[in-house]
Amino acid sequence: MRSNGQTEWDVDIHLLRKYDRPGPRYTSYPTAPQFSEKVGPRQFLHHISNPADRHRHLSLYFHIPFCNTLCYFCACTMVITHNRARIAEYVDFLIREMALLSARVHGRKVRQVHWGGGTPNYLTPDEIRRLSDAIHAYYTVDSDVEMGVEIDPRDITEDHLRAFRAGGFNRISMGVQDFHEPTQKAVNRIQPEAMTRHYIDLARSLGFESVNLDFIYGLPFQTPETFARTLEIVIDIRPDRIALFNYAHVPWMKKHQRVMDPQTMPAPEQKLQILKLAIERLTEAGYVFIGMDHFALPDDDLAVALREKTLYRNFQGYSTHADCDILAHGISGISQTPFMYAQNTKDFRKYYEALRQNRPATERGVILDSDDYLRREVIMRLMCDFELRFDVLDQQFEIQSRDYFRTELSELDEFIQDGLLEFDDNGIRVTRMGRLFIRNIAMTFDKYLRQSKEMRFSRTV
Ligand SMILES: C[S@@+](CC[C@H](N)C(=O)[O-])C[C@H]1O[C@@H](n2cnc3c(N)ncnc32)[C@H](O)[C@@H]1O
Numbered sequence: 001m002r003s004n005g006q007t008e009w010d011v012d013i014h015l016l017r018k019y020d021r022p023g024p025r026y027t028s029y030p031t032a033p034q035f036s037e038k039v040g041p042r043q044f045l046h047h048i049s050n051p052a053d054r055h056r057h058l059s060l061y062f063h064i065p066f067c068n069t070l071c072y073f074c075a076c077t078m079v080i081t082h083n084r085a086r087i088a089e090y091v092d093f094l095i096r097e098m099a100l101l102s103a104r105v106h107g108r109k110v111r112q113v114h115w116g117g118g119t120p121n122y123l124t125p126d127e128i129r130r131l132s133d134a135i136h137a138y139y140t141v142d143s144d145v146e147m148g149v150e151i152d153p154r155d156i157t158e159d160h161l162r163a164f165r166a167g168g169f170n171r172i173s174m175g176v177q178d179f180h181e182p183t184q185k186a187v188n189r190i191q192p193e194a195m196t197r198h199y200i201d202l203a204r205s206l207g208f209e210s211v212n213l214d215f216i217y218g219l220p221f222q223t224p225e226t227f228a229r230t231l232e233i234v235i236d237i238r239p240d241r242i243a244l245f246n247y248a249h250v251p252w253m254k255k256h257q258r259v260m261d262p263q264t265m266p267a268p269e270q271k272l273q274i275l276k277l278a279i280e281r282l283t284e285a286g287y288v289f290i291g292m293d294h295f296a297l298p299d300d301d302l303a304v305a306l307r308e309k310t311l312y313r314n315f316q317g318y319s320t321h322a323d324c325d326i327l328a329h330g331i332s333g334i335s336q337t338p339f340m341y342a343q344n345t346k347d348f349r350k351y352y353e354a355l356r357q358n359r360p361a362t363e364r365g366v367i368l369d370s371d372d373y374l375r376r377e378v379i380m381r382l383m384c385d386f387e388l389r390f391d392v393l394d395q396q397f398e399i400q401s402r403d404y405f406r407t408e409l410s411e412l413d414e415f416i417q418d419g420l421l422e423f424d425d426n427g428i429r430v431t432r433m434g435r436l437f438i439r440n441i442a443m444t445f446d447k448y449l450r451q452s453k454e455m456r457f458s459r460t461v
């Protein structure tokens with residue numbers, strides 16, 4: 001037992017092996033394969049303007065899809081460009097989109113802002129200022145707003161960080177992936193440890209309250225031994241949060257991933273050893289395993305929210321802002337209201353054309369029916385609270401949840417036998433080890449997975 005009350009993890013490799021199968025990440029339910037072109041600009045505007053939601057707070061997402069160089073593993077929606085005029089033009093259209101959307105949500109408070117990418121710091125400091133000034137001009141931004149930005153330290157300067165701070169940003173999330181040099185070379189991303197450390201120190205000294213670092217396991221030349229060294233460095237840096245993603249190998253969608261030789265990538269068994277090692281080392285060092293790919297220091301908001309059962313999940317992963325609708329800006333961005341998900345086109349030409357005509361660039365999405373709405377709540381409670389209370393569900397949805405989910409509940413035996421789940425009189429509770437397999441447990445309640453077992457997803461752990 002540690003002094004902070006946590007016990008360390010001893011991860012069962014047999015269970016990792018057993019439950020290592022494809023599955024969705026449940027940043028939404030229904031998940032993206034259910035999105036269709038039936039949802040377009042008209043439905044999107046109708047749902048974001050719904051008077052019944054005017055008390056709900058907002059989370060704004062901005063997609064900045066540009067990068068300087070290509071990382072061969074990348075599965076993000078991004079383009080490599082050195083054409084600065086092209087980037088400046090995109091910023092103009094983001095501002096047009098703000099003008100269009102903000103008029104529909106007038107007076108609603110913005111509690112969270114996130115810039116993702118691509119690489120938001122590939123904008124110039126002037127562009128960062130223009131865009132953040134526009135956010136504050138068009139929207140009603142709360143005084144204690146949480147503003148986060150994804151950063152690549154290879155393309156940042158102190159001026160960029162200062163521009164973000166001046167724009168109200170108080171969190172950064174930095175891509176690292178691995179400190180191991182042969183891995184960095186193989187993925188075309190040379191990022192010296194000293195550079196990463198320098199910008200983290202600088203960000204902290206400029207007053208950014210929280211630093212997250214992203215890592216990936218499954219990349220070329222990674223072994224448990226090389227990753228142990230990377231973990232030592234991470235633990236020494238002590239970021240507030242750590243994301244450790246399973247490498248999503250989707251060469252049929254991202255052709256550039258074929259540049260990497262699969263022979264150099266760790267075999268499935270080695271990947272699981274890396275994951276086991278990472279969970280054990282990070283929790284030993286005092287990090288709380290939040291669930292899915294996330295770790296946080298015990299006093300970080302995410303760890304506090306996990307303890308207090310106020311955690312929430314959306315397209316940016318785990319979040320502490322439960323009651324927000326998401327308004328997405330930029331290509332590929334996904335907006336969310338209580339009964340709708342709507343995604344913008346990924347095509348620049350179509351995006352510009354729509355905004356020139358003063359209409360949203362919505363291309364597809366899904367409207368939730370009552371069953372979707374209920375199942376989303378079940379999946380979110382499992383993923384965030386790691387328990388399901390039948391009486392709460394019965395009251396909230398006026399159902400008999402034990403009857404409604406009779407089939408699903410009868411299929412949980414295997415998880416119980418493996419010590420991942422416990423039943424009591426009034427619900428189910430995911431054990432600490434079960435958190436590692438939360439996607440597998442949640443999949444039991446996914447109606448669409450039942451209907452189509454053939455959907456292609458990345459692996460669950
Ligand atoms: C938009 S990037 C972060 C900001 C910046 N572009 C950078 O790379 O530093 C988001 C994160 O997605 C993760 N990522 C990208 N491609 C991935 C893949 N194929 N599998 C798993 N994670 C991936 C990386 O960890 C990356 O840091």
Ligand code: SF4
Nearest residue numbers: 067070071074076118
């Ligand atoms: S990982 Fe980040 S920097 Fe690399 S190509 Fe993808 S979005 Fe760009």
